[in-house]
Amino acid sequence: MSTSIHLSPGQVAASLALVALAAAISFWQKADLERDIGIATVRSFVQLTAIGYAIKLIFEADTLWLVFALLTVMVVFGALTARSRAKKVPGAFWPLLIALALAGSTTLGLVVALGVFEPTARYLVPVGGMVIGNAMTASAVALNRLGDEMIDSRAKIEATLALGATAQEAAAPFVRRALRSGMIALVDSTKTTGLIFFPGTMVGMLLAGASPTDAVRLQLILLYALLGSVAIAGLVATALAYRNFFTQAQQLREPGAPAPGG
């Protein structure tokens, strides 16, 4: 059985027919998404082509420094992207950056330390990308929820502070809910994996000609690694970000007041 697959640019071009179909449906149903579909198609082409060449170079050079540099760039862009979803959280960038960096390094460190993967570019780059990407989504959802909860529950939080509770105690129920909402999507999709959807890695490996057993094992490893990274990212992001709603004197900051750390 062949373990590699070769696709020509013509085959990719042919798949654009489905993009045209999507745009046609949007136009027909007045969903007003044609422009976004166009942008998404062009961006995915440019970004994936660029990262494809970058990964090729990194695989060929096979030095861990380049891998580290690429993962760092992913973490920074991930934090910036997630911040745009967490506008109600003051100073969300640093909590997100730390959350993604910790989720990425802990998860990759563990899979390497446990001997699941060898510490080479071939494994670290794609796995790192998945781990950081999922951590980004989870922490963005968690902080988005945290922002809503902290603003909607202002009266309740202040009433709890008024009893002499610490900021941490007063915020705890809302931090908990935010963490939960960040993690729930992946937990649910992990529950239904194989029944309702086939995860990308497995599909890719099957298409590339790998044995189903190998494809399943790799997919399981990745799913479990993602669960870990999403939990770490959600926990760290919420545990750091809630503090920005409070002052040193355990007071709720006024909405719109500048937070420490920008």
Place this chain on the structure above:
Amino acid sequence: MLFELNEVSLTRGDRRVLDALSATIPAGATAIVGPSGAGKSTLLRLLNRLADPDAGAISYRGKPLGEYEPLALRRQVSLVPQLPALLEGTVESNLAYAAGLAGKELDAEHCLRLAGLDPAFASRDVAKLSVGEQQRAMLARALSQEPAVLLLDEPTSALDHATRDAIEATLAELRRELEISIVLVSHDPEQARRLGDWVVRLEHGRAIEAGPIEGVAL
């Protein structure tokens, strides 16, 4: 003096909420009155450091407020907000939480009775209480910390007349039973007269009058 405020100012956005306000609040029952937007609730929040002023000095029992550890201060000087904001769970779990924070043994029945609630309310889910019952549960929760001072922000504004009278009777009873001082914000001069023995009248963020209730025109 319980509280002394000297040239206290606080700005929110471009609004000067408190403007060089000076006043004294003695032990006993003080009513803070004035039209809405005068800064009454803001003043109350400064007294247990839920907020700090931008300028000026506040002291509590002769010591600058800033020298008190905010958490310890709030367990002594307990604020009950205008709208009830209980934690999810039962009335008793709310009381136990507050008592625990203050390191006090909870006597739920006693606290509920003081707040004018039947002890059977202990096991009730707070989500199923009326606003008046929630307001009383808030009062019972504050009392479970055995505070020295109760700060009450418009305790009856959300209630009908009958419930208002009942809460006022409860507060009068509290003062007879406990060694407790009360600072009460009210937009109703009659309520101030019924409950207070000292009054501070605010307008546009300044204290325009302060003194014994008999001597102040309301």
